[in-house]
Amino acid sequence: MVTNIQTNTLLEVKDLTVDYLASNGTVHAVTDVSFSLRRGEILGLAGESGSGKSTLAYAITRLLRPPAMISGGEILYYPRSSHDEQHTSRVTLTRLLKNGKRERIKSGNEEQPIDLLQLSPAQLRDIRWNDLAIVFQSAMNALNPVMTVGAQIMDVLRTHRPGMGPDARKQRASELFQLVGIASDRLRSYPHELSGGMRQRAIIAIALALSPEVLIMDEPTTALDVVVQREILTEIMRLREKLSFSVIFITHDLSLLLELADNVAIMYAGRIVEKASRRDLYLHPLHPYSYGLLNSFPALHGPRRKMSGIPGSPPDLRAVPPGCAFHPRCPLAFDTCRAVLPELRAAQGEDSGQVVACHLYDPRFKAEPPSTSDLASKYEALAEGSDSK
Amino acid sequence: MNDLAQALEGTTIHHHPDAILEAVQLRKMFPLRSLNLFGAKQVVHAVEDTSLALYPGRATALVGESGSGKTTIARMLAGLYSPTSGTVRFRGERAKLTGGPHLRTYRRHVQLILQDPFSSLNPVHDVRYHLGRPLHIYNHIRGRTQETEQILSLLNRVNLSPAEQFIQKYPHQLSGGQRQRVAIARALAVQPEVLLADEPVSMLDVSIRLDVLNLLLRLKEEERLALLFITHDIASARYFAEDTLVMYAGQMVEGGPSEEVIERPVHPYTQLLISAAPDPGRLSADSNKSVSDLPARGEIPSLINPPSGCRFHPRCPHAMPVCSQRVPGRTELGGGRWTHCFLYGEGETSCEKSNQNL
Numbered sequence: 001m002v003t004n005i006q007t008n009t010l011l012e013v014k015d016l017t018v019d020y021l022a023s024n025g026t027v028h029a030v031t032d033v034s035f036s037l038r039r040g041e042i043l044g045l046a047g048e049s050g051s052g053k054s055t056l057a058y059a060i061t062r063l064l065r066p067p068a069m070i071s072g073g074e075i076l077y078y079p080r081s082s083h084d085e086q087h088t089s090r091v092t093l094t095r096l097l098k099n100g101k102r103e104r105i106k107s108g109n110e111e112q113p114i115d116l117l118q119l120s121p122a123q124l125r126d127i128r129w130n131d132l133a134i135v136f137q138s139a140m141n142a143l144n145p146v147m148t149v150g151a152q153i154m155d156v157l158r159t160h161r162p163g164m165g166p167d168a169r170k171q172r173a174s175e176l177f178q179l180v181g182i183a184s185d186r187l188r189s190y191p192h193e194l195s196g197g198m199r200q201r202a203i204i205a206i207a208l209a210l211s212p213e214v215l216i217m218d219e220p221t222t223a224l225d226v227v228v229q230r231e232i233l234t235e236i237m238r239l240r241e242k243l244s245f246s247v248i249f250i251t252h253d254l255s256l257l258l259e260l261a262d263n264v265a266i267m268y269a270g271r272i273v274e275k276a277s278r279r280d281l282y283l284h285p286l287h288p289y290s291y292g293l294l295n296s297f298p299a300l301h302g303p304r305r306k307m308s309g310i311p312g313s314p315p316d317l318r319a320v321p322p323g324c325a326f327h328p329r330c331p332l333a334f335d336t337c338r339a340v341l342p343e344l345r346a347a348q349g350e351d352s353g354q355v356v357a358c359h360l361y362d363p364r365f366k367a368e369p370p371s372t373s374d375l376a377s378k379y380e381a382l383a384e385g386s387d388s389k
Numbered sequence: 390m391n392d393l394a395q396a397l398e399g400t401t402i403h404h405h406p407d408a409i410l411e412a413v414q415l416r417k418m419f420p421l422r423s424l425n426l427f428g429a430k431q432v433v434h435a436v437e438d439t440s441l442a443l444y445p446g447r448a449t450a451l452v453g454e455s456g457s458g459k460t461t462i463a464r465m466l467a468g469l470y471s472p473t474s475g476t477v478r479f480r481g482e483r484a485k486l487t488g489g490p491h492l493r494t495y496r497r498h499v500q501l502i503l504q505d506p507f508s509s510l511n512p513v514h515d516v517r518y519h520l521g522r523p524l525h526i527y528n529h530i531r532g533r534t535q536e537t538e539q540i541l542s543l544l545n546r547v548n549l550s551p552a553e554q555f556i557q558k559y560p561h562q563l564s565g566g567q568r569q570r571v572a573i574a575r576a577l578a579v580q581p582e583v584l585l586a587d588e589p590v591s592m593l594d595v596s597i598r599l600d601v602l603n604l605l606l607r608l609k610e611e612e613r614l615a616l617l618f619i620t621h622d623i624a625s626a627r628y629f630a631e632d633t634l635v636m637y638a639g640q641m642v643e644g645g646p647s648e649e650v651i652e653r654p655v656h657p658y659t660q661l662l663i664s665a666a667p668d669p670g671r672l673s674a675d676s677n678k679s680v681s682d683l684p685a686r687g688e689i690p691s692l693i694n695p696p697s698g699c700r701f702h703p704r705c706p707h708a709m710p711v712c713s714q715r716v717p718g719r720t721e722l723g724g725g726r727w728t729h730c731f732l733y734g735e736g737e738t739s740c741e742k743s744n745q746n747l
Binding site: 048049195197225226227228229230252253254255256258259282292293294296297298299300301304306307308309310311313314 | 454455564566567594595596597598599600603621622623624625627628629648651652661662663664665666667668669688689
């Protein structure tokens with residue numbers, strides 16, 4: 001059973017492209033992004049601001065509004081089969097037709113994936129929160145300041161579970177609060193009466209109200225202090241063990257992902273440049289950008305050494321550099337990088353599922369791929385160069 | 390308050406001969422406006438009895454969570470808030486921080502860099518204006534050519550090149566890192582001896598942060614600046630600063646050489662802070678255990694009615710009865726380390742015993 005859950009694909013994103021249509025040029029926020037999310041997996045998305053992480057999350061939940069436009073790709077969602085006994089309490093996914101009859105969307109073949117980009121607003125309404133919930137960055141803005149947090153949980157239940165009575169709703173709300181570690185008498189509190197950490201927990205409780213399959217977390221802990229952040233992360237890990245949902249965790253803090261996520265995808269200028277298990281990424285990052293990002297965090301232990309960060313700044317997404325978008329900042333760039341766009345492919349001699357979009361690992365352009373220490377020495381040379389300036 | 394006074398009597402005030410800027414038992418309370426005229430007057434006890442010293446060519450990091458009073462200290466040192474009690478000493482003499490002329494003299498030596506470069510620069514003025522103002526006010530430069538010359542050299546010192554292009558740019562045309570460099574250049578314009586940096590990189594993108602930190606480090610070396618580096622990220626304190634001070638809820642809890650404090654924290658709060666910090670290094674050490682167990686739970690207390698005694702005692706796993714009765718005094722641990730904790734002195738338990746427990 002466990003292995004089945006581990007290997008099953010839950011969400012598959014294929015060649016997703018999102019553009020913002022601005023008056024002074026189209027901003028290519030997300031370009032040809034493909035990845036898949038397994039059941040129970042925590043996938044981390046990391047990158048600088050403006051790398052398209054949040055846009056990707058909003059595209060998956062179809063929350064983008066004009067001028068943003070999804071200009072290509074597919075987002076396939078594989079619903080859990082109905083004979084799964086774990087979630088008998090879940091109301092089957094239904095759709096209210098115009099004539100008042102309810103029709104099951106997933107009638108017939110249960111294994112048939114649903115393309116989230118093709119759904120009508122009514123179908124989306126069913127999928128959202130039932131299967132796909134999102135936790136936003138700013139806990140204060142995501143909660144309604146003039147409603148008690150309890151009312152906000154029950155609001156979700158009232159909308160999505162019309163059959164549930166008021167007592168059952170109250171029961172479920174206090175269950176959820178206990179689940180995320182808040183005393184249930186706090187249901188009557190208004191958001192301003194809660195601390196930042198408690199607000200974020202309340203939002204997680206709301207997101208979990210209908211036991212979704214996928215939880216998208218967009219920088220859920222960025223506004224919080226380290227101690228509270230650690231508590232929230234421990235909570236997410238614990239809940240995942242218990243409820244076995246999948247998480248797409250978006251953050252700019254790579255060191256956080258290395259502790260939390262199963263797999264990490266690194267985004268740069270709207271594309272995924274490397275995807276690997278957290279261990280592989282930590283021990284031997286392949287893409288020079290991944291290395292630079294890892295090297296941007298001072299370590300708590302080990303020798304104190306001069307660190308360099310990444311020179312330059314992220315590109316303007318209206319005019320992404322040709323070839324590899326990272327080449328103007330890359331210390332190992334060579335001629336091919338400026339002309340040819342690298343594709344995401346398994347690196348030479350790698351069978352662990354680590355994929356990278358970099359010509360350095362392509363035997364057609366480079367006979368010998370660089371080792372992690374090569375990356376380190378190039379970056380170090382760079383640090384010394386900027387030092388003498 | 391009596392408890393505090395008792396604790397204060399026990400501590401001796403150290404004067405550091407080579408310190409350039411010293412805070413001696415600074416305390417700040419903010420009165421709260423109450424709607425009830427007859428109710429008790431309420432105050433926020435933002436900073437209590439805080440002493441620190443800054444030395445030329447040395448960086449001191451002040452670490453703590455939000456609400457711990459780190460920014461209040463920086464603002465008192467910069468002369469933006471006047472302390473409720475305590476003194477600021479500059480070059481061993483009591484600094485006068487009231488009145489325009491006194492403040493102006495003081496700020497020639499001590500400059501503050503703010504956290505948010507998006508709001509610390511005026512959006513309707515260009516870079517020339519931002520850097521020209523301090524030059525005009527403090528350096529009495531004559532003529533536009535001299536001004537341009539000095540601004541260009543400032544921009545070059547903060548690695549904004551080509552400087553000729555940056556001089557006429559407006560804040561909205563600059564990235565976050567570039568803005569923070571302009572803010573640093575503005576602080577450098579008066580040729581200060583002390584820089585107070587209040588979370589200078591926390592608003593910046595991860596890949597830019599180290600650049601700005603390295604710039605500050607280089608300036609510190611080159612100009613022998615005394616730096617106060619305020620941060621919530623204990624790992625960057627280790628990278629950046631020779632000394633680290635840890636604050637909790639307005640009180641100093643621990644201090645000493647950064648490496649020592651972070652490798653062997655003694656105060657339970659410092660231990661909590663370090664165990665909570667993300668640390669990918671744990672990956673290589675123990676692959677199965679990803680998220681460590683927390684030794685303590687709870688949140689920073691309200692500073693309107695702070696807990697009596699040591700303010701950490703409600704969350705502290707080692708709390709003893711004495712912790713809620715008296716404020717722990719400063720215990721010197723040797724090698725420049727000190728802490729405010731009854732586990733290490735002025736209490737019943739001995740140092741060795743508690744070390745084994747922790």
